[in-house]
Amino acid sequence: MGEQLGLRERKKRETRQHIADMAMGLFMTRGFENVTVAEVARVADVSVNTVFNYFRTKEDLFLDRQDSFVDEPSRVVRERRAGESVIAALRRDFFEALDEGDWRSGLNDGAEVVVRLINESPSLMSRMRELAERREEHLAETLAEETDADEDDLRPGLVAAQVCAAIRRLAADGIRRKIAGESHDDVVRDVRAQARLAFDLLENGIGAYGVA
Structure with missing residues (x-):
């Protein structure tokens, strides 16, 4: 059976x-x-x-991968290594995704074609905004669970908003440049440098929050 x-x-x-x-x-x-x-x-x-x-x-x-998209940052947080902060885990995962050419980075091969199709469809654009909100909310819930936060603690939501905004901005800038005709290697190289800056800013502001 x-x-x-x-x-x-x-x-x-x-x-x-x-x-x-x-x-x-x-x-x-x-x-x-x-x-x-x-x-x-x-x-x-x-x-x-x-x-x-x-x-x-x-x-x-x-959007057949929407469940994975929504859960991905939360998965990284849940599986972070002992002694690893939330930001350190998300930084590591983002750079691994860039190196692997994985969809998690938002810069996998063909991502610009998918984004162009989304931008041409009002219903898909609306759905992507909805998914982005769900992704952020889900991460906030995961952070609250992982850090045993009180119901009135705003930090899980604030951290989730900053992290999701940073990753979204990095991917959006890279896709914009690929659509403009820049080479994939050049875009990934520059996004990697921008990601170091972005995660440095997040780490300096959020620091050791959520160390496992």
């Missing part, structure tokens, strides 16, 4: 990923607003109902 459940869950994950991949291919080719859910279903060779079984809205098809 356990093996059957495992196979069923794997099949569901594969189906979900297949639908998302097919949808993104259409969005990248024709733009988000010009693609319907019915077209996604046809290309993925599933019914429209099946698409909505896995994705509540068309925006969810585009």
